[in-house]
Amino acid sequence: MFTQKRTLFFLTVTVILSLVLAACQAANTGEPVPVTGSGKDITIVIAEDPPSFNPIVSDTGYDALVMELVMLGLTDVDPQGNVFPELAKELPTVDNGEVKIDESAGTMSVTWKMRQDVQWQDSKPVTADDVLFTWNASSDPDNGSWIPGSDYIDSVEQVDQYSFIVNYNTVYPGYLTQFGGEQLAIWPAHHCDAKQGFVAWDCGRQPLSDGPFVLDEWVEGDHLTFTKNENYYVSGKPEIDKVTVRIVPDDSVRKTMMLQGDADIDMWINVNTANDLQNSETAKVSLSPTDRWVMRLFMNEAAKGTTDATAHPHPILSDVRVRQAIRLAVDVDTINSEIFHGLAHPTWTEFFRPPYACGVPRPAFDPEAAKATLEEAGWKDTDGDGTRECHGCSSGAPEGYKMEMEFITYAEYGEPLELTQQLIAEMLGKIGIKLNITVVEGSVLWDLAENGGIEQGGKFDIDIWDDGYAGVDPTDYLWEAYSQEAIKPGDGWNIARWDNPEVDGLIDQAYTLDEQTRKETFCQIADAIDKEVPIIHLFTVPNADAYSARLEGVQSSVNDLVTWNIADWKIQ
């Protein structure tokens, strides 16, 4: 018979096992080293571990954030969009003779000269060897990666220890940030193992620093600590002695830590957090002076499930008047005030920020005009159920076809986008367009067509999310988002399947260093998009980072992560 002794024995074993496991864990964690704090320590809170210090590989934002602490590129971009040199001695231009264009061949070469006073943390100099090593590793077809504009490079030649030439097979306007910016750093040839491959090498997670800080410790899932790089090339900088990056997955906990003064930086805060922090004495919000992420509606001009708008036009959206009517029916100001606390900026064109801002007039919010446009396009509600049907429509839909579509967004953005989606569905419902809402994971929305990716496979009617070009050169982005070549699944992201030969020609024309031509060309593209409405641009979402009131010099940027100028930060 079961006895009390057995019960006690079992419970005792459970207790002892638990305590032993707890003790083992405590021993396993290792003892944190006490630091003689100078009071110049800061804590950055982020949602998840960076996969590595190499953002080219996975592009999560967290990798770029920590990369800025330890690695340098040839150049970087400030919040206003100005490129400034880091490892480069100066910016190569046509005017200073370092950029040479062969008009007849349509090629160009760029000579880069590097600073000679930058060292790795082991005191070895940063040289052109490291740049060539990085280029060779990143462009290795077997183990490399893809960096913007790399298709346009024919060769990279070393001139001497501190200079090299990049030969392009075209005129490439984005050359200034090709070996720098928010993603690419120059990696140490003597530390990284090329055989491991650019995307997999150990130095991506154990970097050798030439930036303002040195990685001390990385306890995965918990924290990373960095201390000041005594070899940093800018004398007297950084002013901060130690940076702790803590992994705090929940955004409301991060906000609470900011409010309590236990965190100094919370990157990429959402509008609700920005609104909550507005009156805080301990935490401030830094907004980027320019925006980048434009919330937009993508309207599939090809029938759902297909990717060729000519062979299989969408039964509703292939008619430009329908797309124009949708634009007329969306009240951006209401979305902004009701959901984004008035912090969003209404935006109606791809070209809204300097240096390529175009004077496209803002479209009106006019539901009555939208209804009239739909009537004119042959979409009428004859059965009185509130949803229009095709009665003589010219988009190829059969007579009586209901104006009902699926409206998709991605879950990771969170509540503001889902509310926006619902509000837009309501607005379009009022003009007789029925939208059925779907929310999916980003990994499903943006996956390859062969894996069931929704956008690449054309398996959607309308979807909404935020997008925008990085840095200051929109040319590659335009090719990827609007050119005919980018329609085919796998080749690009023209997911509206908008085929406009005139725009294709204009995009080709934008590959020049003549700024005047570029400005004019971009504005012509802006006009074409405005006229044919393959995408409806709605508003920009502010790029906001929270910082503690004791920090000086923090400036959020759409062109980089908030740590882009961490060497200049001061603690009051």
Place this chain on the structure above:
Amino acid sequence: MATYILRRLIQTIGLLFLLSIILFALVNLAPGGPLSAYGGRRIRPEKIEILKRQFGLDKPLPVQYLYWLAGNDWVKVDTNGDGMGDELGSRNGILRGDFGFSYRTREPVLKEIGLRLPNTIYLMSITMLVALIIAIPIGIYSAIKQYSIFDFFATTFSFAGQSIPEFWLGLLLILIFYTWLRNPWTGEPLLPPGGMFTLDSTFSLSDRILHLVLPVLTGTLGWIAWYSRFLRSSLLEILPLNYLKSARARGLPERTVIYKHALSNALIPIVTLLALDLPYIFTGAVLIETIFSWPGMGRLYYQAAVERDYPLLMAVLIIGAAFIILCNLLADVLYAYLDPRVRYE
């Protein structure tokens, strides 16, 4: 019994094999894939091809499963994309203890799990222990004093404990103990909002305990309710039985009747229930780990699932499944051990 255990262990191997096929198919056939998260939306065709080869995703699913199970160091794999095998693969397969590398970090999967598992065992074992220490007396007292005020409150508490969502309770506790309440001597928040210990401090047991309070409190509430209700019901079924009446008739004190004769039998189902709950100690709790910034298995699993980090996801699932099957076996064996009326042939 030995034969029974051996037979069950052999069945476990077969079951795990079947499970591995089903899980591998489900994980790989679910919409979305690792390459969409790997490199963001702007991933280019050139990079996709490279990554596919590196991850072994260029092979048909059955071949991928075979390589995952038995490795690919016995076949030549295509490393340069020309469609021809160039060199022997480097994977040993899970049968030889190689769970592959994480797509996200490029680190061996077992290393990733090894970093997180001790943290989860640490948190969850203490949570379960605290839950039992509190739940057992509540269950006993509720049963003995059925329909008393205490029983009424315990019942209300149980329903509340099982109904309150962990994410809500966790955030509420952070609001109370981190934001509102202050240590009267130091002016610091009464309890930390998360993490396992205070960074930049020497080891301190009190610091560790302070960091455990909120996650353990959040995690135990549901379990306290669960175990106390179960024990109450179990005791209430036993208390009217004749053998207890006989014990009382023999003049045994009520304390001895309850704690020696009634409780020993009432605890049998609790022990088996506990064995079935043991896998939680290894698999962790996603919400608690997320809210309290606890670097454990739950968060690792969630991130692997969201990013379609197949090797990591499969490893966590298979190891979790193995734990569940073994704990089921343990529950059966314990049941037979504790209750001699139960016999397995």
